[in-house]
Amino acid sequence: MEIRNETENGVAVLTPVGRIDSNSAREVEEALLPLFDQPRPVLVDFAALTYISSAGLRVLLLAARRSKATGVPLRLAGMSKAVDEVFKISGFAKLFQIHADRAAALAAGGTG
Amino acid sequence: MSGPVLNLTIHNDLAEISRIAPIIDAFCADNGLGDELAHAVNLSLDELLTNTISYGYEDAGRHEIQVDLSVASGGLTVRLRDDARAFDPTAAAEPDLDADIDERAVGGLGIHIVRAMMDDIRYSRIDGHNLLTLIKRAGA
Structure with missing residues (x-):
């Protein structure tokens, strides 16, 4: 799958495009987890994501653990209704700092 | 009374899931079932x-899985049939949704x-096959 990787305002921004399912979750894992080896905050922008399954939630849980262990903040932004629904059903919404969109997430600052 | 049906046969390859997704989207759209x-399906x-x-x-061989969708009363019924080992998802333990990041299991x-998305799930094991019926009511 296409995964954009940029830096904006000192924040590492990862933008997965399309679907995160059991077939593509590995690619997201390989792109996302190494970002916690650097001190910049990490933002996963879901604006171009149409779909996520529990395989994708697993990768985000691994990222949250890496964030907690390293102290590198993790933020999420730009969830569609479908993606937001999966986060809520799974009880994942409360585990993350979730912003309406990328601009709001970049403006948030702070430690988490 | 029988409504529109979609019968799909896939094999045991994860790439099949994203292959059938647009086919199912189109079937739902054609039958006015909504995004x-x-x-959910x-x-x-x-x-x-x-x-x-x-x-x-238990083997590395090729297996077929039957996925049948049928529209009734504006809702959708999905039937899955496979020859995998017996597994009853209706009897699976519920995960702890309140656990924190370190204790959370995926x-x-x-x-x-699936339980949250569907209105009804029924399982049976017949002749060495898992048969699973999922029901999603319209507007539910």
């Missing part, structure tokens, strides 16, 4: 088929999502 119902199928394909087979989350 939310289409998402595709996500549920993804979770169930991922489990079956990843953990259900195992069981897929089945939890």
